[in-house]
Amino acid sequence: MHSLLLISALLVHAACGKSNFDLISPLTGSLNGGNVFAGASLPYGMAKAVADVSGANTAGWAYDFSNVTGFSAQHDSGTGGNPSQGQFPISIQPYCADDDLGKCRFGSKYERAVDYRVGTPRAKPGYFGLGLENGVDVGVTVTEHSALWNFEFTANDTDGHKLSPLVLLDLTDLQDSRQNASVAVNPDTGRITANGTFLPSFGVGSYMSYVCVDFKGAEIRDTGVWVNERAGTEPKELFVNRGYSLYYIQAGGFVRFHKPDSNVLQARVGVSFISAAKACQNAETDIADWDFDRVRTAAEDAWKAKLSTVSIEAGGVNESIQRTFFTGIYRTMMSPQNYTGDNPLFQASELYFDSYYCTWDSFRTTFPFLTIFDPTTLSQLITSYLNIYKLTGWLPDCRMQLCKGYSQGGSNADNVIADAYVKNLTNIDWTLAYAAIKNDAENEPFDWGVEGRGGLQSWKQHGYIPVLDYDTLGFGPPYHSISRTLEYAYNDFCISTVAAGLGETANAAKYLQRSGNWHNLWNAIQTSSIKGNDTGFTGFLQPRYANGTWRYQDPIECSPLDSFCSYSSNPKETFEDSIWEYVFFVPQDQARLIATVGGKANFIRRLDFLHESGLLDISNEPSELVVYQYHYAGRPGLSAKRIHSYIPSAFNDSINGLPGNDDSGASGSFLAMAMSGVFPVAGQNVYLISPPFFESVSYRNAVTGKVATIRNVNFDPAYRDIYVQSARLNGEVYTRNWIGHELFLEGGTLELTLGREESGWGTREEDVPPSTSSSGMGGYEGVFEVRAE
Template sequence: MINDVDPFIGTAATALPPADGLAAAWWFPKPLVGNTHPGATSPLGMVSACAYSGAYPTGYGRYDKGTEGLPEEIFPTQQASGFTHFQQSGTGAIRKYYNYVRVTPMVQPLDDLGEAWPLHEESAEAGYYAATLDTGIRCELTVGEKVAVHRYTFPESGSARLVVDLSCGGLAIDHGRTVPLRAQVESIGHGRAQGTVVMEGVPLSVYLEVSSPDWRQMLWYDRRLVEGGTRLDFDSIRQTTLRPFGLLFMGRALAGQTVEVRLGFSLRGCEQARENLRRECGEPTPSFDTVRAGTGARWADHLDRVRVEGGTPARRTVFATAMYHALIKPCFGDDESPFWPTSGPFAFDVCTMWDIYKTQIPLMTAIVPDRAADLLESLIRVCEEEGNFPIGYRMARGADRFFRQASALAHTALADAHATGLGRLDWSWALVHMEADLRRLYGENFRDDGVVHPITHTLDLAYGHHCTARVARALGDHGLADDLEARSHQWVNAFDPASGLLLDSEYYEGGKWNYSFRLLHDMRARIALAGGDDGFVAMLDAFFGFGAPAVTQPGLHPPPAEMAAGYALNRFEGLNNEPDMEAPWAYHYAGRPDRTADVVHAALTWQFGTGAGGMPGNDDSGGLSSWYVWASLGLFPVAGQSLFLVNAPAFARAVLRVDGGEFVIETTGHRETPIGADGIAETPPAQYVQSATLNGRPCETTHISASDVHRGGVLHLELGPEPSAWGRSARPPSLSDAPAARARG
């Protein structure tokens, strides 16, 4: 699968064919760009490396920060002023930009540092990125988990340079710059140097080696060489006092001469950065090609954990790239926390939990369970050290919790982990923090009043109480479980019984229609509140635009009237918006899995494609790509309930490598995408489950347990071109079998 990955997918403004059928009625208000980058990455590793233009939000690309419609270009061509480390992936509305330690190969004087040159001959694969600068220098990057290695091939030059800028950080947009608070850098021998910069409260250390035996090595400050100096110290730096600083290696270059730069990173000092370089690269330090091969092998192993058969080359490329994007974040730095002294996992770039808890964490739990357990252990440690489970967590002092967006999301992943026996977490320790976190911030009002605004937090907190109750009951604390479960019924206080929708309130990215079809722990009562199956399905049909005319998507600088008219549609925003990700599967609970099949089929067909513009919107740190993976497999994880909903898959056969062996999804009656006489794939047909078996036994329900998947087995689906009776009567589980009374806390 690794050969099918295209890291350039999602790096440019959305450029998909005009949608047809159901998908043509969907309207996307959020930025129409994937916000990914093609740089070198390692699976869930700490370090990435990419060409740096200063564009939003990764530092790569040509776009300014935008909130609606197509993004605005700020550079006419792809360009770079050097190559930086630590990039976001697919985020939107982000406030943490990294791009630390810029390395710039030059044949110009130091005064030209910061100039950006056009990029040519870009190429990328999992673990590798390359481009040629307009100056004629060929640039190649690869990374390990905590290291990066650059290789530069110079044209002939009497005065070639490699400039390392330790003051660089952030983006070239308004309010995008990151300024170091303190810093020190020193030369420690020929071709060797180290330094530490404190960025947003985090001490980032780097140890570097440069293979330039005949080149001079000097420090520089404010673009002037520091003759004879071996160390620079800055005790206090402010926006007004910052002048760039770093290291320079300079000498004559023959045509085709290569120079390697090897960098080890750590959040716990230069000595640990040096050890990280030695641990990953060995001694003597191996070549660029050796590190690249090792990272490529790790990617091949991770990507091979989900294998698919069939499909067009284009669909296989989109699927493989979705798997790749789903395994870039979060970043893991084992034994690297700068905030607590103990060893163990440290996870950052949880950007944000509401982007990843529904799709990406369940994918990690299935195919990289050790890392999923490490993530949860790290989040518990954050809660213990900082007082809250974070909604967003960066490599920065103080958790960027995104409290406006959501509450109590870590509880869903913890409940699933306990139910499936994930890892070796101290569950008594975890439960203490889960229960305490429910009382903080919005939780206080929820506990006192039974409802809280923004109203979506009422749903979050009710669900968090349910998830925590599951863990408490499993641990034998029935008194706590009863109290929490009683409070979990207060989700009904968020709904207007007259409309069957959520109450009017402030909504983050979307409106009450987008949030009204979440998969709650009591969907039977939720559907009854909407008037029963028929009423609920009618609401969903209106939301998804069944029978509605096609709409026009926002372009560049959409006028306010156009946006207001779009919002007034109360329409599915496709997969451009996180609240809508699970809505297609709400049909399952009303006995209409065929409708789920229609919506998911339309999304897979029209919202994803090959090429740089092949994503419908922000990848959200891999949350959207994880959705694509699950939807293609015919499964959807219901976070916090330890179950999967079943749908018609996009591939004839798929195999997940799980802890218990292999979980196989196989089909009969699957129809491949037809190829027209011109050799172009035609619109693929929708397909519907006719019957199912799990490990050879009939499966009448439209769901299976997460344990069924994790222990391995065979799910066989009989598919057909028309809806069937399968799933009409047997519904996924709900907490009650009757409408819930309105509870006031």
């Protein structure tokens, strides 16, 4: 029956709308700080090729009408902070003035930048292209470790210029972090190989990167290297370091060609983190035939295969909303990137993914979404986490380009592992996983700024992280005591879940007890004002010294009404959000939180005030779950109403269709879950139910083959009827406002009948999601069961 539903949905797509693939818009979010990678990539691919620009180039490309500085084959997507990767960009000039090599432009990539023609940027999964004002049309497609560029010359021998293309390879990256580098040019074949040492954009240490560039389509005229503004045909090799007194030396290699026979010059770029020889091997293996159309078709087929597990019946919803949904799903597969087989730290066969930017962002919706959408890859991602643990002794929070990234709060890989555990993911070493997360709870690393947790002595002794904590075991950012306390409490809840499932009863009880530590920072008499006006709410979290006395932090600090509190320049006690918002981050015990703030009515009032006062930044990950926390107070209809206030007003399919950076697919997965009608409480076997944004959404589990469908009855594509009146699960009356992962493992249909007003559905005490204080361990059906394996 369920397979018939899927086939039916696919037929609806074929008859009435575009395919999933055709509804993806990679340029969405490429303006106004979305920082998405808009270029050519495979799902989780290491090679990510795009035009780099001089403006907001965190992911290489931005649709901000700045000019093009080059074309590079490795990037990250959706990150904040410094630009990431973009090593060894190539650039192309159709000719040198007066046909004189000395009159071509060398020097800085910004001095060589070229405007692109308005309206020419175009992108589809696996492809990116644009037209340059200098008369070159550019297109690129990719394999796992290689990119193939087509440079087509629309400007022929005109205006007295002789078409003789010059291609430069630049020994730099997007953030100009190069420490040293080498380049060599083969004068017979034109092959350019290079290597360099670069810095990660949000971490410590450095990494080596390698590239191999071959050309086809024109005879070689001359080759050489260049330094700063000058080039020469001898020598053919060059080594360069950072530069004297930090003066950044501009340098690289070049090949100049005679006029291409067909006006098309191809560049094949192989990349590697092992060696230049491996980069060449990658390119030769992946793109031996230089067939652009074949490589592009293969990339498209890879995306279509991934997208085949989800289908919708649009029910009259416009294509813009459909594009928003499928493009969100697409972005969840930009990162992490699969470096397996191209990682100098591991054996070739060991699973290794990189570019975890960062688990603090992605544990909430990205990994839970992959549990539904792509469980096979998620199992590999978690195995990669465990391989990193075996290598370094710690689970990472952030990691990029083989380097340790900054930890933004707790040890949130614990939440990812617990979420996968309670949802019965397979092919994971759960004994090793438990050892890794228990290590986070019990041991403090010397540098907890990049792994693990700090302040564990205080955590165990006081039951919270004190402000100005006296930590003699390690070092890290000596702030964020409130947000760290809340995150440690939830991390310990997640560890307790796995411990109980594995029969570790005593540890399960210990960590469950620690999960209540958040309450030790509750100051019942604290008030909050905005511009001198009392908000009318009493009781907030506050920083606390080790001796138990309080220190004051204004509850609105770090909110949009105050200022953004970043990682590196934030001496406050919350990270990237205010106390007003962090009050709600107690996913393990919403019942106790509701009682603490004075009951359901006050809880709802607080949520409403948070959403409507300007205190909430919906682009930030802690804001995601608070959209749905009305469920815990028995008002699921208010969650449905609230999500429609953000989609499509803040999230849509335009180039500025994200309210902030995508955080490596965190916003994309937020959209995918919200629009599917089942929102995850990460680390628990709990999805909060709200009506999908379509008549139905179906997911086929790639492991079990079962199909889960969430279907609306009385669906209104104008979104006036958004309140669930009643529900049925596989034909049986269903009253809970949440559901477990069993729907996606075993398949079935959740049918929601909609109306224009709130109803009594999901409002009873027995219908709300579980909490530790109201239900105890027994309230988490299926979560604490001891497993057979």
